Amino acid sequence: MRDQLERALATASEFLEGREVFGLRSVGGGSVGSTWRLTLNDGEELFVKVAHTANLLAEQSGLQALRHWADPALIEVPQVLGCVPLSGKSALVMAWWDLNSGDQFSLGRGLARLHRASSAGGPGRFGWDHDGFIGLGPQPSGWCDSWGDAFTQLRLQPQLCLASEWGLAEQDWECLLRPIAAWLNGHAPEPCLVHGDLWAGNAAVLADGRGLLIDPASWWADREVDLAMTRLFGGFSRRFMEGYSSEWPLPDGAEHRIEVLNLYHLLNHANLFGGGYQQQSRKILKDLRRALL
Template identity: 50%
Template sequence: MAAEPPDPLNLWLQRQLGQVVVGRTPVGGGCIHQAWRLELAGGGTVFAKTNTAACLPLLEAEAEGLQQLARHAPTGLVIPEPLVWGVEGEQAVLVLGWLDLAGAAGGVVARDGWFRLGHGLAVLHRSSAASAPAQGYGWGADNFIGSAPQTNSWRPDWGVFFAECRLAPQLAWAARRGQPLRGTEELLARLPQWLAGHCCQPALVHGDLWCGNAALLADGRGAIFDPACYWGDREVDLAMAQLFGGFPPAFFEGYGAAWPLEPGAAERVGLYNLYHLLNHANLFGGSYGQRAQASIDAQLA
């Protein structure tokens, strides 16, 4: 019986990593890409994401965001390292360092871990703010929020950036889908004035910090991953961490111990999370549209 031909993806991985892949097991990795645990002949383990070749820009943007986060992350905050990425045949591939995630155990150990994760995020924000780009708020190129495009043109004013590069594209997308929302013109016109008194420094933000994109590791350290990075108000990360739950109070306590939030932060949570509600409405439909409309109504009230 003729031997089966070698897997082209495994051959590509072998060329890129310099090691033979002796095992490839599917693992949970979100709703966009396929995810794999790769066992290497040298005894190591890495994590890989694959998708169609057309999705390479999503993986490239993820790799860039992780690299930038790692530049500013303190020692105790783990950012998975992008190892290789590219296209093999009809597949786009991104290989990352493996994260040994902790189980669901709670107690003092978990509380301490979440406190340190929040503390580490604050240190990352503060370190990056000290070397923020002169252009202000934005990113060097458009990237993605989930699978949706994310506009990143530079703006010197945070309120203008959030109106023009975050909310306006999502509101226009909703209208194109035949689901326009009430009060959008008034919201976009008033938003820069609402944020004019909030003198935030541009900081490197994760951009998509829901509980599925952060975890504790088996050694007690915290990790963040799957970013949608840009230079913005650090409060956007803390706001999204509240949107879907999953972050315990210790996370926010740890953040505040390293860099307390500015006055009025609680009042800005709903405005910042409107961006994510709109994105979810445009991607998934369901009740997110109603929640986005309720948020707009509350902001205008």
């Protein structure tokens, strides 16, 4: 892979601009693809992600949308410099950023400002134009005028249908979709552009103190989906929420909606990885049956 990638990058005129590839080394890999640190002969370093083309095109679309609405004084969203074809895959080329383990206040402020700006100038409905991915899981396109319908039809139901492969029967969840939709519609959120996969591995603090967002699964949704996911796997500090709340506090009742919003991510993990995520998903569905039926 390294030799093939280096040859492909060496002929990528869209970001080389007359420069040459000086070095390339692996910096990790995961379920979606591999990542690399590219050094050019003038000393500039770039970040390269290799994955299936469809995954990278969806990621590029999300990055471009987030970058459009982000305030660069508070938060950085990488600009895509090039997308280089490989055999059966592609390589997405972006700037290299030096990370810090510092204060997450600007990260929280920047996310809130992104949410607020996009809510004021967005499409006024919930959904996304193109099919995408949440990790390796499918994230279907489509549009809905109401938040509850968008979340149940475009996010929960596709994952629940996939869960039949590990034994989750339709009768365990079909009766819940309408009550969940009605309950979520009750607080009438504004459509915002969300990151969509906001766990700690997809957000960071830069050396200059600004926040960084990467690897989105973006769509137009209730902003609470991003904040709920920050509570799912940890890694976000009290300062992050202080920063967010200083720009746009969450409405009353947000705490009560966290579990159902995170059910989407737990189901996706259950469908991809199995294990304890399946038990967690079953428990939340049981809790929802008790609360809503």
